[in-house]
Amino acid sequence: MLTLYCFGPGANSLKPLLTLYEKGLEFTRRQLNPAAFEHHEDWFKRINPNGQVPVLDHDGRIITESTVICEYLEDAFPDTPRLRPDDPYVRAQMRIWTKWVDEYFCWCVSTIGWERMVSRMARQYTDEEFEAYVRRIPLHEQQVKWRRARAGFPQEMLEEEMRKIAYSVRKLEKRLAESPWLAGHEYTLADICNFAIANGMEKGFAELVNERDTPHLIDWVRRINERPAAKKMFAETPREKLERPGQPAPPAGTAQTAHAEHAAPAQPAARSA
Amino acid sequence: MLTLYCFGPGANSLKPLLTLYEKGLEFTRRQLNPAAFEHHEDWFKRINPNGQVPVLDHDGRIITESTVICEYLEDAFPDTPRLRPDDPYVRAQMRIWTKWVDEYFCWCVSTIGWERMVSRMARQYTDEEFEAYVRRIPLHEQQVKWRRARAGFPQEMLEEEMRKIAYSVRKLEKRLAESPWLAGHEYTLADICNFAIANGMEKGFAELVNERDTPHLIDWVRRINERPAAKKMFAETPREKLERPGQPAPPAGTAQTAHAEHAAPAQPAARSA
Numbered sequence: 001m002l003t004l005y006c007f008g009p010g011a012n013s014l015k016p017l018l019t020l021y022e023k024g025l026e027f028t029r030r031q032l033n034p035a036a037f038e039h040h041e042d043w044f045k046r047i048n049p050n051g052q053v054p055v056l057d058h059d060g061r062i063i064t065e066s067t068v069i070c071e072y073l074e075d076a077f078p079d080t081p082r083l084r085p086d087d088p089y090v091r092a093q094m095r096i097w098t099k100w101v102d103e104y105f106c107w108c109v110s111t112i113g114w115e116r117m118v119s120r121m122a123r124q125y126t127d128e129e130f131e132a133y134v135r136r137i138p139l140h141e142q143q144v145k146w147r148r149a150r151a152g153f154p155q156e157m158l159e160e161e162m163r164k165i166a167y168s169v170r171k172l173e174k175r176l177a178e179s180p181w182l183a184g185h186e187y188t189l190a191d192i193c194n195f196a197i198a199n200g201m202e203k204g205f206a207e208l209v210n211e212r213d214t215p216h217l218i219d220w221v222r223r224i225n226e227r228p229a230a231k232k233m234f235a236e237t238p239r240e241k242l243e244r245p246g247q248p249a250p251p252a253g254t255a256q257t258a259h260a261e262h263a264a265p266a267q268p269a270a271r272s273a
Numbered sequence: 274m275l276t277l278y279c280f281g282p283g284a285n286s287l288k289p290l291l292t293l294y295e296k297g298l299e300f301t302r303r304q305l306n307p308a309a310f311e312h313h314e315d316w317f318k319r320i321n322p323n324g325q326v327p328v329l330d331h332d333g334r335i336i337t338e339s340t341v342i343c344e345y346l347e348d349a350f351p352d353t354p355r356l357r358p359d360d361p362y363v364r365a366q367m368r369i370w371t372k373w374v375d376e377y378f379c380w381c382v383s384t385i386g387w388e389r390m391v392s393r394m395a396r397q398y399t400d401e402e403f404e405a406y407v408r409r410i411p412l413h414e415q416q417v418k419w420r421r422a423r424a425g426f427p428q429e430m431l432e433e434e435m436r437k438i439a440y441s442v443r444k445l446e447k448r449l450a451e452s453p454w455l456a457g458h459e460y461t462l463a464d465i466c467n468f469a470i471a472n473g474m475e476k477g478f479a480e481l482v483n484e485r486d487t488p489h490l491i492d493w494v495r496r497i498n499e500r501p502a503a504k505k506m507f508a509e510t511p512r513e514k515l516e517r518p519g520q521p522a523p524p525a526g527t528a529q530t531a532h533a534e535h536a537a538p539a540q541p542a543a544r545s546a
Contacts, residue, residue: 065368065372067368068369068372071364075364076362089349091348092336092348095338099338163413
């Protein structure tokens with residue numbers, strides 16, 4: 001039996017979610033609420049001591065780290081549709097891209113996403129409530145990130161992250177201008193893992209991602225969104241609300257559109273949550 | 274035919290070097306001189322536009338990124354000794370460790386290594402000479418790192434990196450107290466990739482890595498150093514000299530011992546060079 005502990009269909013949670021849908025694997029989704037800091041509760045830290053989603057439970061064996069989970073699904077279910085090339089060279093190209101998103105692209109987009117969305121949520125708590133939640137976070141770096149989100153990230157950091165995002169967008173556009181998919185001619189985990197961060201950037205970073213400047217990137221995002229597995233995943237997986245539980249919902253008329261509901265900048269990067 | 278472009282047997286260059294030796298694969302070593310910024314020369318940037326080692330050339334196909342190269346060698350040469358577990362769960366544990374060293378452990382050790390060793394080398398050039406070299410570096414982040422190395426890293430950054438190193442050492446010790454190898458009962462790429470950074474820390478970070486505080490980590494480093502492949506690699510692969518080419522060698526009596534010659538803190542992390 002497969003159980004996936006995750007947030008909504010964005011950022012790092014999207015990676016194993018879309019991989020499971022693409023492979024047609026039956027699984028139970030156990031969706032946590034980041035606004036209630038549910039991933040830092042003791043019951044969940046017994047599953048992943050780092051207090052991070054996504055986590056895969058496969059017959060009682062626990063696998064952490066979104067990209068590792070995706071490769072695990074390839075290793076454990078070789079008879080389902082393949083998202084990893086057979087050719088060792090093309091497979092290496094795939095891994096260069098999954099590594100790059102984990103080490104570079106996801107972090108800059110995540111900081112801006114946190115500044116825009118998580119900061120507001122974090123400010124809905126009193127100082128005392130917030131500190132009580134932060135003390136439960138196992139990883140030092142994540143405690144720092146939550147405190148920064150509440151206080152507001154330093155301007156210098158936001159500018160550096162925006163520079164990195166612009167660089168990332170140019171890098172993706174350049175690659176997708178020469179090749180239909182990131183690793184080459186096949187749709188692979190490289191596409192899924194980068195789509196997890198890039199999806200929705202046309203809305204959240206319209207000055208960088210648009211038909212004029214990045215036509216190939218936009219076409220690639222569209223092609224992935226149109227895949228039956230992606231459509232099914234978005235239809236079946238609710239996006240989390242970044243509101244303090246029990247708080248009144250935003251006034252009518254401010255609800256986001258269906259597209260915006262899985263916009264990348266509105267999602268905290270799950271690994272960093 | 275296999276050609277490996279690399280620095281000496283430390284940090285990221287050690288990963289594919291030791292993997293090649295463990296697998297008994299014939300290869301040509303093309304060792305670059307970091308003190309001459311050889312990896313930023315045009316001929317090398319035509320091989321890897323990022324200007325980073327290690328790089329593997331396999332019959333004209335170029336594979337970059339040290340950890341990706343190691344997995345590639347497993348994929349491309351399945352009939353050589355295996356360094357990747359067959360069991361998908363254990364393989365995932367291996368990947369959690371190779372990912373962690375790339376995203377966390379290597380960076381903190383690298384900064385301290387640069388502060389101690391690369392800084393001195395960078396100061397052997399005039400301002401003008403140095404800036405001419407730095408301008409050839411393709412990656413912005415690496416330009417910043419070289420300039421910081423020359424100016425001296427900010428104290429706050431050094432303290433934060435030392436905190437991360439202490440955390441990393443405790444994490445490795447805890448794991449190695451419960452398991453002979455990082456991924457479990459088998460020696461895998463997880464051990465090779467973490468050894469690449471941890472080897473020599475008993476000398477460079479003696480206050481953290483010592484018989485009393487980290488007996489299991491020390492035993493693990495010793496066990497890897499005693500493997501025939503590691504002995505052969507260290508015997509055959511000269512360590513680079515971090516001296517400006519043409520500069521006088523250090524005075525007699527200051528030469529490092531054989532052990533110190535592959536000490537981690539004395540090595541720049543290749544990916545970051």
